Amino acid sequence: MGSPYQWADLTLKGSWVPELPDFTWQDIHSKSDNGRYLAVVAWDISDNNPGFRIVVIDKKDKTFRQ
Numbered sequence: 001m002g003s004p005y006q007w008a009d010l011t012l013k014g015s016w017v018p019e020l021p022d023f024t025w026q027d028i029h030s031k032s033d034n035g036r037y038l039a040v041v042a043w044d045i046s047d048n049n050p051g052f053r054i055v056v057i058d059k060k061d062k063t064f065r066q
Helices: none
Strands: 025-031 037-043 052-058 063-065
Touching: none
Parallel strands: none
Antiparallel strands: 025 037, 037 052, 052 063
């Protein structure tokens, strides 16, 4: 059985690049209108149950949260 979701390589570029956990990433992202925030989606699989994590990167404060 295949998955209806796709995976993707995540490459971030710029003057500051966060050191993100070694996740398997989805091919889905969103950014705020002003470019301060970037949200990316990571797989979160436990006990063979697929789920997802949203990782939000804050370029101004140079932080990220899950």
